Amino acid sequence: MVEGKRGGRARKATEKVRVFDASTRAELRKRKLDALEADNWEEEKPTEEDGEYLEEEEDEIVAVGAAKRARKKKAKRDVWNATQKCKSLQEILDEEQYLRYPSWVPNFLSIAAAPSRYPPRRFCSVSGLEAKYKCPVTGEYLATLDAFETHRETRLKGLV
Amino acid sequence: MAEEAAKRVVVDNGGHTCKVGLAGQRTPTKLLMNGITKSKSEHRVYIGDQLESCRDFSSLQYRLSLERGCLVNWDTQAEVWGRAFGPEVLRINPTECSLLLSETPMCPPSIQDTLDEMVFEHFGFASYCTRPAPVLAAIAAQEEQDAPPCASLVLDVGFSSTHTVPIYGGTPINYAIRRLNVGGKMLTNHLKTIVSYRSYNVMQETHLINDVKERLCYVSLDFLNELALTRFKGKKNLLRREYVMPDYVKHFTGLIRNPNEPEPAAAPAASTPTPDGGPPRKKQREANDEQVLTISSERISVPEVLFHPSDINIEQAGVAECIVQSADACLPDLRELLYSNIVLTGGTSLLPNFEARLRAELRQLIPSDYSVGITHVADPLLAAWRGGSIFAASDSFPSQVVTKEEYREHGHSICRQRFVG
Numbered sequence: 001m002v003e004g005k006r007g008g009r010a011r012k013a014t015e016k017v018r019v020f021d022a023s024t025r026a027e028l029r030k031r032k033l034d035a036l037e038a039d040n041w042e043e044e045k046p047t048e049e050d051g052e053y054l055e056e057e058e059d060e061i062v063a064v065g066a067a068k069r070a071r072k073k074k075a076k077r078d079v080w081n082a083t084q085k086c087k088s089l090q091e092i093l094d095e096e097q098y099l100r101y102p103s104w105v106p107n108f109l110s111i112a113a114a115p116s117r118y119p120p121r122r123f124c125s126v127s128g129l130e131a132k133y134k135c136p137v138t139g140e141y142l143a144t145l146d147a148f149e150t151h152r153e154t155r156l157k158g159l160v
Numbered sequence: 161m162a163e164e165a166a167k168r169v170v171v172d173n174g175g176h177t178c179k180v181g182l183a184g185q186r187t188p189t190k191l192l193m194n195g196i197t198k199s200k201s202e203h204r205v206y207i208g209d210q211l212e213s214c215r216d217f218s219s220l221q222y223r224l225s226l227e228r229g230c231l232v233n234w235d236t237q238a239e240v241w242g243r244a245f246g247p248e249v250l251r252i253n254p255t256e257c258s259l260l261l262s263e264t265p266m267c268p269p270s271i272q273d274t275l276d277e278m279v280f281e282h283f284g285f286a287s288y289c290t291r292p293a294p295v296l297a298a299i300a301a302q303e304e305q306d307a308p309p310c311a312s313l314v315l316d317v318g319f320s321s322t323h324t325v326p327i328y329g330g331t332p333i334n335y336a337i338r339r340l341n342v343g344g345k346m347l348t349n350h351l352k353t354i355v356s357y358r359s360y361n362v363m364q365e366t367h368l369i370n371d372v373k374e375r376l377c378y379v380s381l382d383f384l385n386e387l388a389l390t391r392f393k394g395k396k397n398l399l400r401r402e403y404v405m406p407d408y409v410k411h412f413t414g415l416i417r418n419p420n421e422p423e424p425a426a427a428p429a430a431s432t433p434t435p436d437g438g439p440p441r442k443k444q445r446e447a448n449d450e451q452v453l454t455i456s457s458e459r460i461s462v463p464e465v466l467f468h469p470s471d472i473n474i475e476q477a478g479v480a481e482c483i484v485q486s487a488d489a490c491l492p493d494l495r496e497l498l499y500s501n502i503v504l505t506g507g508t509s510l511l512p513n514f515e516a517r518l519r520a521e522l523r524q525l526i527p528s529d530y531s532v533g534i535t536h537v538a539d540p541l542l543a544a545w546r547g548g549s550i551f552a553a554s555d556s557f558p559s560q561v562v563t564k565e566e567y568r569e570h571g572h573s574i575c576r577q578r579f580v581g
Contacts, residue, residue: 029473036349036472037341040364041198041223082235082282085274089227096268106335108230108266113338113485116477120470128354128457129391130384154357 018137025139126150168552169252171244172262172293172545173237175226175319175345176507178208179545180244183260183552188545190249195224196236208240209249216408217367228341229264229320230271238282245283258561259288260552262296262544265323265337272579273572280567287561290579291551293318294325295332297505299547301537313498315483316544317466317506317514319344322479324486326498336489338482342469344508348373350472351462359453371414372403372455373462378512380460381520390457395420400456407450419454463511467521480521487526499526500533505543509536 020028087095098109124131124143131141133148137156142148168183174194181188192208198221199206199214206214214220225237245252259279263272272290279288294314302308311328322340326333352369355362362369380386390399397420404415465471467478477485483502487495499522504515515536522532537543551557562575 032353033472033474036346036353037228038349039195039222039224040366041221082238082278085234085277087232089230089232092230092232092268092270096270104335106266106337108268111266111337111339113340113476113482115475116468116470116481120473121468123461123471126358128461129387 020138168258170260170548170552172548178240183549185549192240192244194240195222197222208243219364220367254283254285257285259285260548261290262293263290265292265325276572276575280564287563289561293544294323296547297544298327299551300543301503301535309501311494311497312501312503314503317508324482326486326490333490336486338486340476340482342466347462376401376455376459377463379463379514379517381513381517383464386460387457397456399459403453403455405451480525484525496530499530502534504534504536505540507541509540
């Protein structure tokens with residue numbers, strides 16, 4: 001009887017925990033890797049101060065407009081427009097449709113190095129030491145109990 | 161000849177720095193950051209080398225022209241080149257000049273097409289030519305060697321990625337090129353994420369962390385044992401270093417201190433020399449309220465990603481295995497020659513011990529009857545540019561270019577035909 005009760009409680013506790021399945025873990029790993037490749041550029045949004053500044057110099061707006069028009073004309077005459085060409089690398093690669101090529105044609109995607117022949121090593125995601133244990137929720141490796149505590153307080157917070 | 165050579169412009173368009181100069185020179189005229197940066201505190205956007213005038217490197221935002229070695233931000237690139245060719249750097253008139261440009265191996269054709277448009281229609285160069293950067297680096301390496309062999313395997317550890325390119329008789333063997341998606345940028349960003357998780361949030365401080373990487377990281381020759389040392393908190397941890405972050409008021413570069421060293425050695429490095437009888441170092445540090453970043457296992461585990469990308473879940477082989485994959489894709493007769501003539505180039509190869517570690521790893525991987533020969537080119541950062549300078553100054557260069565008239569006549573196809581390899 002007692003055992004059954006305990007089993008129920010344990011089940012309830014594990015129900016609450018959202019264990020990441022393999023695809024979610026892969027997704028998280030991919031997102032982390034993409035973040036390692038990204039620049040930290042943010043486009044500036046026009047702030048309110050800029051608007052006020054423009055209103056103050058209302059008499060100059062005509063001149064500004066004229067200048068803008070002139071610039072537009074000039075841009076039209078210049079056939080090659082750099083900003084129109086900007087695409088992300090992913091878009092470019094999608095458009096190239098590399099998958100339609102036969103496998104022996106070398107291209108940007110096919111020259112990526114193949115996975116290693118050796119099994120991956122495991123390092124603690126908190127301290128960087130060699131890891132023995134694995135977090136049951138996210139699948140990250142951990143070296144010590146202290147590391148797991150840190151892991152639980154930071155990454156697992158809100159998940160469990 | 162000299163007059164004509166002066167009109168040949170060489171641009172090594174790297175992921176981080178764009179090296180520009182004229183053919184025949186030994187070193188490029190200028191290194192420009194290949195992108196634009198925005199400083200939050202100074203409310204300014206810096207184009208390329210204007211960054212040199214920046215005083216406050218905290219929270220810099222970067223927008224680089226290249227993504228994984230491929231040109232994607234054309235407007236940024238146009239601005240950087242506009243500056244490079246303009247009155248402040250090279251002072252040239254593109255319509256009279258011939259351009260040699262480096263590119264990433266196996267660059268997608270649509271990018272190359274847009275590049276033709278930019279070179280001929282936007283800048284209006286008289287003629288131009290592209291070559292993969294490792295091929296140019298091989299030329300520079302050949303010049304250093306007394307009896308250059310006909311084949312070499314270039315390992316270019318760059319900013320955006322790492323390439324292994326076997327080269328036979330001056331042309332790359334394109335089916336044997338391998339790319340590892342780890343480069344200096346990935347290492348810096350990886351260091352940034354782990355430091356942010358373990359101590360301070362430095363996610364916006366790319367410039368600072370890059371400095372930490374360049375000055376403190378090294379390739380370990382005995383990784384697992386050295387890593388085990390970082391478990392200790394005290395003096396047993398030989399790797400531990402303290403990096404005093406710059407406050408951009410008194411000092412502008414970080415200071416490195418070794419907490420294991422006795423105090424007198426470390427004292428001169430401290431920012432303010434106190435008169436005798438001053439407070440002990442610990443109190444003094446608190447009084448200065450400087451921010452100290454302690455780095456230990458990160459010093460070796462970050463460069464280790466190059467040799468074991470699987471450590472951070474990149475499903476690719478490390479640099480040594482990439483070399484083996486590359487050589488295995490070539491004809492068996494060529495392998496011995498390739499292994500004995502590996503050319504190491506690229507900025508990230510400047511990490512201490514890189515060559516020794518590569519040699520040790522390769523020895524384990526390749527058959528014992530092959531010898532391993534690695535040449536580390538002098539000044540790996542500029543090797544590709546130097547090779548380009550030699551190539552552009554040679555007499556065969558004019559036959560390799562596509563002129564503006566030819567481009568007008570045949571369009572992109574002639575560029576793709578002529579720039580093979």
